[in-house]
Amino acid sequence: METVVAAKPIIKVAALCGSLRKASYNRGLVRSAIELSKSINGLEIEYIDIEPLPMLNTDLEGDGTFPPTVEAFRQKIKEADSFLFASPEYNFSVSAPLKNAIDLASRPPNVWADKAAAIVSASGGSGGSRSQYHLRQIGVFLDLHFINKPEFFLNAHEHPAKFDGNGNLVDESFKKKLKEILISLQRFTLRLQGKL
Numbered sequence: 609m610e611t612v613v614a615a616k617p618i619i620k621v622a623a624l625c626g627s628l629r630k631a632s633y634n635r636g637l638v639r640s641a642i643e644l645s646k647s648i649n650g651l652e653i654e655y656i657d658i659e660p661l662p663m664l665n666t667d668l669e670g671d672g673t674f675p676p677t678v679e680a681f682r683q684k685i686k687e688a689d690s691f692l693f694a695s696p697e698y699n700f701s702v703s704a705p706l707k708n709a710i711d712l713a714s715r716p717p718n719v720w721a722d723k724a725a726a727i728v729s730a731s732g733g734s735g736g737s738r739s740q741y742h743l744r745q746i747g748v749f750l751d752l753h754f755i756n757k758p759e760f761f762l763n764a765h766e767h768p769a770k771f772d773g774n775g776n777l778v779d780e781s782f783k784k785k786l787k788e789i790l791i792s793l794q795r796f797t798l799r800l801q802g803k804l
């Protein structure tokens with residue numbers, strides 16, 4: 609008799625980067641995550657560019673409608689099962705572009721709610737840990753549920769050799785850690801959706 613193996617549900621992850629810089633290390637982390645996800649069964653990552661988003665102004669909201677770029681962004685967030693944030697630290701917090709993107713998608717109805725998320729960061733000093741803890745705090749209000757471990761903090765300025773000249777992550781131990789985060793995010797998302 610033929611054994612039928614249930615297909616693993618596909619988890620769609622939307623990846624956001626808080627830096628708009630062309631050679632951003634954090635964008636490099638997103639590129640790496642996309643590459644690494646190709647060897648994880650059931651996980652798909654799409655990079656969502658936040659650069660075209662306007663600054664939030666509630667005057668621009670109609671009756672439940674938003675400017676077209678904002679509407680398209682909100683739709684992408686709505687369709688995702690979970691999120692990967694690559695967040696540089698700006699003045700001990702998340703960057704303004706990332707906070708703006710988060711705020712835009714939080715306007716009623718809040719499209720972040722009840723989803724799983726993971727954070728990685730490349731920054732100076734403590735590798736972005738303080739931006740990560742601010743992001744977790746923001747998630748409390750949004751009903752975003754972050755995985756706690758593993759953690760990923762990379763001081764890209766003290767250790768620039770972990771990236772190549774194009775901002776791509778080349779360090780094998782950090783790549784391994786990044787893949788562990790993706791696997792943990794996949795499992796947590798499935799648990800949250802009651803599929804595991």
Ligand SMILES: Cc1cc2nc3c(=O)[nH]c(=O)nc-3n(C[C@H](O)[C@H](O)[C@H](O)COP(=O)(O)O)c2cc1C
Nearest residue numbers: 627629632633634696697698699700731732733734
């Ligand atoms: C306005 C501003 C504030 C910053 N504040 C911090 C900070 O508080 N802590 C830190 O570790 N790095 C800080 N940095 C450094 C950035 O986090 C660092 O340059 C990082 O690599 C930027 O991310 P990216 O490479 O993805 O663009 C700051 C940079 C800017 C532009």
